[in-house]
Amino acid sequence: MSHYQHTFQRSIEHPESFWAEQAKRIPWYTPPKTILSYDEQSAGTAHARWFSDGEMNLSYAALDYHVENGRGDQAAIFWDSPAAKAKQTISYREMRDKVAHFAGALAQLGVTKGDRVVIYMPMIPEAMVAMYACARLGAIHSVVFGGFAPHELAARIEDAEPKVVVAASCGIELGKVLPYKPMVDQAVELSAHKPDACVVYQREAHRAELEEGDYDWEELVANAPFAECVPVKGTDPLYILYTSGTTGKPKGVMRDTGGYAVALAYSMQAIYSMEPGEVFFTASDVGWVVGHSYIVYAPLLVGCTTVVYEGKPVKTPDAGSFWRLIEEYRVKSFFTAPTAFRAIKKEDPDAKLLQSYDISSLKHLYVAGERLDPPTFHWLDDLLEVPVIDHWWQTETGWPIAANLPGIEPVPTKAGSATFPVPGFNVQVLNRDGEQAKPMEQGSVVIKQPMPPGCLTGVWRDEKRFHSAYMAAFPGYYLTGDGGYFDEQGYLFIMGRTDDVINVAGHRLSTGEMEEVVGAHPAVAECAVIGIHDDLKGQLPIGLVIPKDGFDGDEATLEAELIARVREHIGPIACFKQVLVVDRLPKTRSGKILRKLLRTIADGKEFGIPSTIDDPTSLADVHAAMRERSVGAADKATPLD
Numbered sequence: 001m002s003h004y005q006h007t008f009q010r011s012i013e014h015p016e017s018f019w020a021e022q023a024k025r026i027p028w029y030t031p032p033k034t035i036l037s038y039d040e041q042s043a044g045t046a047h048a049r050w051f052s053d054g055e056m057n058l059s060y061a062a063l064d065y066h067v068e069n070g071r072g073d074q075a076a077i078f079w080d081s082p083a084a085k086a087k088q089t090i091s092y093r094e095m096r097d098k099v100a101h102f103a104g105a106l107a108q109l110g111v112t113k114g115d116r117v118v119i120y121m122p123m124i125p126e127a128m129v130a131m132y133a134c135a136r137l138g139a140i141h142s143v144v145f146g147g148f149a150p151h152e153l154a155a156r157i158e159d160a161e162p163k164v165v166v167a168a169s170c171g172i173e174l175g176k177v178l179p180y181k182p183m184v185d186q187a188v189e190l191s192a193h194k195p196d197a198c199v200v201y202q203r204e205a206h207r208a209e210l211e212e213g214d215y216d217w218e219e220l221v222a223n224a225p226f227a228e229c230v231p232v233k234g235t236d237p238l239y240i241l242y243t244s245g246t247t248g249k250p251k252g253v254m255r256d257t258g259g260y261a262v263a264l265a266y267s268m269q270a271i272y273s274m275e276p277g278e279v280f281f282t283a284s285d286v287g288w289v290v291g292h293s294y295i296v297y298a299p300l301l302v303g304c305t306t307v308v309y310e311g312k313p314v315k316t317p318d319a320g321s322f323w324r325l326i327e328e329y330r331v332k333s334f335f336t337a338p339t340a341f342r343a344i345k346k347e348d349p350d351a352k353l354l355q356s357y358d359i360s361s362l363k364h365l366y367v368a369g370e371r372l373d374p375p376t377f378h379w380l381d382d383l384l385e386v387p388v389i390d391h392w393w394q395t396e397t398g399w400p401i402a403a404n405l406p407g408i409e410p411v412p413t414k415a416g417s418a419t420f421p422v423p424g425f426n427v428q429v430l431n432r433d434g435e436q437a438k439p440m441e442q443g444s445v446v447i448k449q450p451m452p453p454g455c456l457t458g459v460w461r462d463e464k465r466f467h468s469a470y471m472a473a474f475p476g477y478y479l480t481g482d483g484g485y486f487d488e489q490g491y492l493f494i495m496g497r498t499d500d501v502i503n504v505a506g507h508r509l510s511t512g513e514m515e516e517v518v519g520a521h522p523a524v525a526e527c528a529v530i531g532i533h534d535d536l537k538g539q540l541p542i543g544l545v546i547p548k549d550g551f552d553g554d555e556a557t558l559e560a561e562l563i564a565r566v567r568e569h570i571g572p573i574a575c576f577k578q579v580l581v582v583d584r585l586p587k588t589r590s591g592k593i594l595r596k597l598l599r600t601i602a603d604g605k606e607f608g609i610p611s612t613i614d615d616p617t618s619l620a621d622v623h624a625a626m627r628e629r630s631v632g633a634a635d636k637a638t639p640l641d
Helices: 003-013 015-025 058-071 092-108 125-137 150-160 181-190 217-222 258-270 289-301 321-329 338-347 352-356 374-383 463-471 511-519 555-569 595-602 616-628
Strands: 036-042 045-050 075-081 086-091 116-120 140-143 164-168 170-173 176-179 197-201 214-216 237-243 251-256 279-282 305-309 333-336 364-367 388-390 427-430 443-448 477-486 492-497 501-504 507-510 524-534 538-547 579-581
Touching (some): 015 258, 045 258, 058 092, 058 125, 058 258, 058 289, 086 092, 092 217, 125 164, 125 289, 140 150, 150 181, 150 237, 164 181, 176 181, 197 217, 237 289, 251 258, 279 289, 279 321, 305 321, 321 333, 321 352, 374 388, 374 511, 463 477, 492 511, 501 538, 511 524, 511 538, 511 555, 538 555, 555 579, 579 616
Parallel strands (some): 075 305, 116 140, 116 164, 140 237, 197 214, 279 305, 333 364, 538 579
Antiparallel strands (some): 036 045, 075 086, 237 251
16 A cells, blocks of 8 residues: 555544644644534534634744744745835744734724634735734634725625725736725725724825725834734634635635644645745735635745745746746745646747746646646646646635645646545545446545545535535535546546536536647647537537637638547537637636636626626627627627626
8 A cells, every 4th residue: 555545544534533643733722632523514414623622823823933943034925026026025023023013903903803804905915914913813814805896895895794904005917006995995885884994004006095994004003012812712713715606695615723724734744745944936816715825824834935926927027927936036836827827838838938047946836726737737747847736626625635745655647637635535426326436437526524624614604505505415525516537546537617517419528628629739828618508409519719829820720620629539429610719718817717607608698797807808809709600699698787
């Protein structure tokens, strides 16, 4: 039995002793004696809770503890902002002091343990300071991605009912300054709940006008006491993070403190192979789960340095930005979303910019957030001398469910696979009858209870929704909402959301597989395949492709070649007969293609423009292209006001 298999088996068969051991990785005020317990969310559904009687404080564990143990002068944060044309290094001691004084400022505004604070900030160190300050007081933070529309921010303020909102005066993107304060004011106006105060961090690019109930960050902090850490239970909530669904009210995913801290500390060693003092760079945003886990909390919990980057993979100034950051800060492990590399590949297909940088410090590259399509995997794999590790997880789990695990036992990678389940996650694939699927047979990917530490403990103030969304489909299992399969070697392949499986004349086909084939064409930079309604066949696939920069071929020829490729690789059964060449695809700000929305338009339904969309004009362009090519019933689709 391999080292991985032994570790994994122990985590599944003896979860209590396994996680009791991992809990020793973090400093507790009172170490837990009750490792695993269950809460009854609703009749007959027990959900795992971890370390219920342990006491700790995450701000202490990630900051004060390291200062007390000789890391006070080590860099905790390298902040790098092409947007603001600024850089800053903040030591562990400086970070602890900033956090303690800002926590003191929040306490003076009446924030105490259990109160909620909504944070609406760009990628600046103060966003991290605000998060840690909440943790220090035992308050619950809810970070909202900076730049979300007022309506979305209002929905989150109304649901979380914060005592205080913390905001920056502006965000800066590609040279454009986005004032935040007017959006906060509008959101508060729209919300039935009114916070007591709003604290604004003033950035030089744009200073906000403050009104009654508004406070200037610097002025507050100047007169604030140094706040000590408030002990919290392992099961006390640390934060609420809303999932950005394209429909319906956003779900407030709740995360506990102790289980999360233990899971993150374990993952930094087992998955990311990081040691104290090394540099970890995650290119994401603090508004998403990846930012919470692997920019803000995990690196500092284990004494690493985290890179906080306020910029884009391209155009700030060019497609070499990531390579520059890896060289400049001697990054050991780097983590971002596949969409970032697709943007780089589109602008610099031969990676000429990489030649200017020394990235020898890099030992591992990690990608997650959406499926890593094989063409992008092969591009990176050919380009770099380090393992390209695709790993899979969700906002709800808070850390990876499946990965290659260089900190336990590295294994060969397979294109399109997230490798093996991470210890603690009893991942299974079930068919429609709820029975285990055979190797290579696709089904619903689920996690058998108990879920390991760090996963969601519920949906904020909505037990019913938690149960119906995650627990009801297969009792005793958590439903991930993704489809996939295990191969004969036990590698896990995630094929996309279960609603990305289409039914063509009674044949269930994965649009993810078709995307693999289309994306492998040398002229294609990025693609999406969606299933649209067809009276005869039930559903038909349609491809949308963005050609690489410099593509000078004929669109009709490209379309014919792509249709032939799908026919060759998947067969005529796919009925893949139409491809639209477009300049861009509608995406969320975290880089996910809005496939569901594209299906809605193609099926001629009314559609709302989600607040999560990065560029609303991209939607209009695709809609126009669909109408021009008579795709489905796109001519009947109308935007909701």
